[in-house]
Amino acid sequence: MDRHIPVLLQESTEGLALKEGSVVFEGTVGLGGHSRVLCEKIGKSGLFIGTDADLESLKIAEERLKDLPCKKLFICDNFRNIDAVLKNAGAEKVDAILLDIGLSNRQLEVAPRGFSFMRDEPLLMTFRSSGDGLTAREIVNEWAEESIADIIYGYGEERYARRIARGIVEARNEKPIETSGQLAEIVKQSVPKRFGKINPATKTFQALRIAVNDELGALREGIAKGFEHLAPGGRMAVISFHSLEDRIVKEFFRQKKEEGIATLFAKKPIVPDNAEIKENPKSRSAKLRIIIKN
Ligand SMILES: C[S@@+](CC[C@H](N)C(=O)[O-])C[C@H]1O[C@@H](n2cnc3c(N)ncnc32)[C@H](O)[C@@H]1O
Structure with a gap:
């Protein structure tokens, strides 16, 4: 089924404090669950720039979001190339960045790429x-x-x-x-x-x-470059699913805070509540961290 329940949807999209006309970069569009809310928040005058390494997912998202009035650019690329993507889009600075890393339900359950040990598929595991x-x-x-x-x-x-x-x-x-x-x-x-x-x-x-997928390398590069491209007051939200990823995000955010160039949205990571975990057990390991550039 081409369905993916977006994780920490309200917490992540509200935490980005978007306004009518904001410019937002989402590195992991997937099936567009978060993108829909982001696009709604930035309205007609906003600009949404979305990447995903998976062209099939990106096409589905693009189709699903076509009713939304903001300007939208969908680019099949790794979010670690955010600098080149923004340059090509003519948007040097953005107000918000969202990364919801890992893989989507579609990649796990529909695309035959060998992500699941429950199925017998070609052993690719590529996003x-x-x-x-x-x-x-x-x-x-x-x-x-x-x-x-x-x-x-x-x-x-x-x-x-x-x-x-x-x-x-x-x-x-x-x-x-x-x-x-x-x-x-x-x-x-x-x-x-x-x-x-x-x-x-x-x-x-x-x-x-x-x-x-060199996931940890992409995350390190993506958040470092992404932070450089945040406008003053801009925010970056990262949702991660295991401790290795969360450690990278936590450490990077802490470093920026110590350098005096950023503020943490919350001291502790934001995690799904019991109702969300009940509805979507796959969300149970999710951790959201948000940083605000000074
Ligand atoms: C958890 S899903 C995103 C789901 C999306 N937020 C939604 O609600 O539909 C993660 C997506 O990020 C993509 N992805 C993971 N790492 C990536 C990277 N380094 N660059 C680009 N896309 C990446 C995967 O292909 C996948 O589609």
Whole structure:
């Protein structure tokens, strides 16, 4: 289903303090859930510049938002290139930036790109719908065992990383690992039997996805460049979904505050309330942080 329930929708869009005529950059348009509210807030005289690495999602969002009157630019690009995107758009400074990182439900459940261990799909894990560049297939079939283990440990915080990497290498010596289903089974066979709700492949899949898309590198670059392009009084909101990402955002925001060039919207991250978690359990790990440029 091409549906994605936007996370912390009210908190993030209100926290950006948009006005009629504001210029807003959204790096992760996805299916346009947040974009709709942002566009409504900036009205007819506002400018919305939205990027997503996934062209298919971006096209869906563009179609869904066509009734909104603000000026809209949809650009298929990585938000880490925000400087070039804004330059091309002729908008040096923006009033607000929103990043809702990670992947959408559509990418998890509809686009056959191997993000889910619940399905048997080609092992790509790219946000890009084009299929070029690094894929998870390349990592598991071609990288050294130690490098695979380092990724699974570093980005997945998986305690059985070395065993899983060994299992992957043994399996690929038999035949190439082509699908998400095959990989999920290899992980399951490599770790001690666990009880509980979490699938044993969860952390490995998360780690590969982060590596394939260089998610942490993109986040670091995107927020640093984004902050430079904020107008005085401008705000940047970032919604992240795991501790590695949140740590990067928290640290960067703290640094800007210490330099005396920014104010934090709130000391603690804003998290979904019980009602939101009940309606959308996937929101449970979300953390929102907002910074205001002085
Ligand atoms: C959680 S979804 C966004 C959902 C959106 N807020 C909505 O309500 O529909 C994250 C989106 O960000 C995109 N994305 C993640 N990292 C990206 C990056 N570095 N550059 C561009 N797009 C990225 C993904 O392709 C995905 O579509």
